[in-house]
Amino acid sequence: MVIEFRTSAADLHRACLRVTQSDSMAGDENSALFTATSQKLGILVKGVSETLAAGVQIAGTASVPLTILAGVVHVLPYFGEKTVEIGFSRGKMRIDTTVFHNRGILLPVRAAVCPGVPRSETERCSRPDILPSAPGQIRVLL
Amino acid sequence: MRAISLCLHDVLDVERLRPGDVYTLRLRDFCEHLSELNQRNPAVETIQSRREWGKTQVPVFLTFDDGAAGAYTFAADLLEKQGWRGHFFITTDWVGRDGYMDRHQIRELHSRGHVIGSHSCSHPERMSRLSTQELLREWKDSCAILADIVGCQVRTASVAGGHYSPRVAAAAAPAGIEVLFNSEPTSQATMIAECLVLGRYSIQSFTAPSVSGAIAAGRRWPRWKQSMLWDVKRVLKTIGGEWYVTLRRQFLSRFMPTQQPPRP
Numbered sequence: 001m002v003i004e005f006r007t008s009a010a011d012l013h014r015a016c017l018r019v020t021q022s023d024s025m026a027g028d029e030n031s032a033l034f035t036a037t038s039q040k041l042g043i044l045v046k047g048v049s050e051t052l053a054a055g056v057q058i059a060g061t062a063s064v065p066l067t068i069l070a071g072v073v074h075v076l077p078y079f080g081e082k083t084v085e086i087g088f089s090r091g092k093m094r095i096d097t098t099v100f101h102n103r104g105i106l107l108p109v110r111a112a113v114c115p116g117v118p119r120s121e122t123e124r125c126s127r128p129d130i131l132p133s134a135p136g137q138i139r140v141l142l
Numbered sequence: 143m144r145a146i147s148l149c150l151h152d153v154l155d156v157e158r159l160r161p162g163d164v165y166t167l168r169l170r171d172f173c174e175h176l177s178e179l180n181q182r183n184p185a186v187e188t189i190q191s192r193r194e195w196g197k198t199q200v201p202v203f204l205t206f207d208d209g210a211a212g213a214y215t216f217a218a219d220l221l222e223k224q225g226w227r228g229h230f231f232i233t234t235d236w237v238g239r240d241g242y243m244d245r246h247q248i249r250e251l252h253s254r255g256h257v258i259g260s261h262s263c264s265h266p267e268r269m270s271r272l273s274t275q276e277l278l279r280e281w282k283d284s285c286a287i288l289a290d291i292v293g294c295q296v297r298t299a300s301v302a303g304g305h306y307s308p309r310v311a312a313a314a315a316p317a318g319i320e321v322l323f324n325s326e327p328t329s330q331a332t333m334i335a336e337c338l339v340l341g342r343y344s345i346q347s348f349t350a351p352s353v354s355g356a357i358a359a360g361r362r363w364p365r366w367k368q369s370m371l372w373d374v375k376r377v378l379k380t381i382g383g384e385w386y387v388t389l390r391r392q393f394l395s396r397f398m399p400t401q402q403p404p405r406p
């Protein structure tokens with residue numbers, strides 16, 4: 001996995017629910033941005049963002065289609081776990097051992113490794129508006 | 143997510159089953175299976191009761207396909223005696239027919255805390271070969287009928303005939319199905335569209351109670367054996383195609399009359 005973090009399942013579910021049920025969801029964009037930095041996870045959908053605490057092992061940003069996010073909202077409660085480990089790689093989102101396959105899952109920035117954690121494989125930048133930067137930092141050009 | 147799901151069909155209070163009737167359990171054997179499960183102390187629960195944060199044990203789900211009357215008459219009572227609840231997947235075209243549950247019985251099971259789910263409308267022999275439109279109809283119509291019976295949305299289903307493909311799951315999501323059980327012997331969940339797909343281990347008339355207990359307890363060897371056999375069957379299905387279905391149908395009609403679709 002290129003991005004990896006651990007977070008509370010209930011908090012993640014609440015955050016996903018909030019961003020998917022927001023009034024501003026009527027926009028054109030069809031993807032959500034998951035940004036894992038040092039100890040935080042940010043979820044951004046059409047200008048609506050949610051931040052929650054996360055134990056980040058490998059930091060970075062992943063773009064996930066809203067259909068996948070809707071799927072996460074539907075199925076996460078069935079996991080029943082207190083905390084879940086989330087991982088992203090190109091075309092895949094993993095919650096614990098369950099993998100969501102979707103070509104729309106992109107890793108637009110180079111994965112940045114948290115201090116003390118060995119770097120795993122890296123991804124090439126596939127979006128010109130989001131550039132790779134120093135480890136631990138993500139620079140988005142708007 | 144990991145879950146161990148057991149797939150059963152009918153339970154009959156008879157001394158001898160008809161030759162080849164592998165999907166029906168004798169009542170006595172079913173009791174032994176439950177006793178064995180109880181001794182292993184697994185976390186038998188339902189997918190709906192799973193919707194609570196903080197569960198740690200791998201859950202064991204007991205599922206009953208087709209909506210057979212024996213599942214209502216014997217299985218549900220015996221599960222409740224253990225404090226357990228099951229999943230009953232109903233083939234809606236067969237509701238009320240001889241040997242199958244009627245609407246009142248389905249509603250009663252739901253009110254007793256069991257999970258009612260769809261098992262398609264017509265129980266197609268090869269669900270994976272249906273067109274997308276046909277799949278949508280099978281899921282949507284059966285869910286609508288069951289929602290009308292139980293008075294709330296139906297969110298679970300199981301694949302009829304064991305012929306599964308990702309298209310089958312993708313068509314289930316628009317019908318509001320959130321959890322789909324197939325017949326692939328695995329404890330690993332996958333995600334297709336907005337649908338969580340769970341595999342199941344089959345408990346048949348020749349399955350020893352100790353085996354079902356070992357599977358529920360998470361032992362690897364009996365689960366691996368089922369998985370290997372399933373892979374062999376999958377190859378035969380792929381190579382055999384329609385021939386496999388024809389041969390299976392001939393076998394069933396000769397030896398397993400109770401497994402044939404009921405007459406209207």
